Amino acid sequence: MFKKPKRKLYALIFVLPTFAAFVIGFIYPFFRGIYLSFFQFQIVSKTRFVGFDNYIRAFQDESFLRSFWFTLGFVVVSVILINLIAFFVAYALTLKIRGSNVFRTVFFMPNLIGGIILGYIWHQIFDGLLRNLDMPSLVTNETLGFWGLVILMCWQQAGYMMIIYIAGFQSVPADLYEAAKIDGANKGQLLTNVTLPMMMPSITICSFLTLTNSFKLFDQNLALTGGAPLVDGVWTTRMMALNIYKTFYGEGKAAKGAGQAEGVIFFLIVVVISLVQLYLTRRKEVQA
Template sequence: MQNKMMKKYFPVFVLPTLLAFTIGFIVPFIMGVYLSFCKFTTVTDAKFVGLQNYVKIFTEDGTFGHALWYTTAFTVVSVVLINVIGFAVALLLTKKIKGTNIFRTVFFMPNLIGGIILGYVWQLLLNGLLLQINKTLTYSSVYGFWGLVILMCWQQIGYMMIIYIAGIQNIPGELIEAAQIDGANKGQLLKHVIIPMVMPSITICTFLTLTNSFKLFDQNLALTNGEPSNMSEMLALNIYNTFYGRTGWEGVGQAKAVIFFILVGAIAMIQNRLTRSKEVQQ
């Protein structure tokens, strides 16, 4: 009876969501891919030009290659630092020490603040420090790079810490006790028991930090806005500036967005497969 009722009313619940998803995502996505092969200023005057926009990215636009390299370097550094520090903090806060709940809340709170607000707050803080040596974040792309790393770590470490804490607390206590009885020291316990058992959490955290870092936009806009001379411009900001800041380059900006989508999707799938292959079945 229950199955018959579910089958009867299934379309009632599914169709509104499916319709919203189609209108809000699938249709714009398909139009975006089509527009990447067109020259246009609005969607109504699009003129098909084939691969011209894609060729233009690598022949006439010197900013895309630098933005890709800059984003890749930032992503690698951010993913490593956020996950290593987040995991270390999670290990510390799963010990039986006083005030762990307060510390968890404090570490998690930065994740509740919007990225654009964080960007402007850290711009004031970091520029205040750099002014002591007559420099600012926009003086060099190196300052902008490490400013973004600090901002990203401060925002994301607490969120990843919560996921790692859940993974660590899910490890069977008898497994750790058995390893200790067999003479495993803290280093061996971490390497051979804790890390393998926490691999599902590592998979999730690596995926989140990887995609969040590669797609970073609002913090980049607020902190440096690509200065000096677009040298601290990441891919998302580069696409935005190409589309809205260069008349006649809307199609090129759309083509960059398609390449960006393919890159993020491919990297996320590769990372997911690599980390999931190391997970231990409990």
């Protein structure tokens, strides 16, 4: 009689193709990129070791430092606004108002549109609106460019986060609300003392997603402002992802190595900040 194959063998058969694709498409390029950040090159087959020169050049690059502070400010503002909007929209849509399912679909739809398309659409909207108000264009004013990116990000991401928050609201046990009402809690106290503590897992997820998505913003930035305006040789609304792309495809052999080093620095920044956020929000999670 033939022995039945073990379940582990079946698991390996199904996992190996996906794992191989993951290694080829992500793991290998990731470590290869870190390796190349210590070299000067035009093509990857011809490299010259330069040690930490690329990293030194990255920290001395005014455009890279400028893009970091611009991105950091954008992340702080967008994470707060997206989560506030998504939370209160989700709260409103869980109050059993008429047509709530239609509103959920409408609010979620912007997330399905590609970033390049969104950027060009909102560019036309902002230009038309600002022209009617006799105000400068987004590409000529840094402040307007910043808030244009924030508005675009909020419009695109809030609906997706809203779905997660709705799931969080629906997972709160009704018994907790009933017990709090018996104790005399009003709507504000129910929100702050019952809903928010029980919603912390959803807040953790949404904060993480908005944080990483805001840091990685690329195509919307490219389409909406392209980094403009250019002031004293520095693109004032370039975010880190776009700046790294422009650096890597700049002229000269040193540009690609510097761009690769900036990419590694960018990765470390996002990882560290994301882990800190996860640690801080998970500490406040409670069990039902």
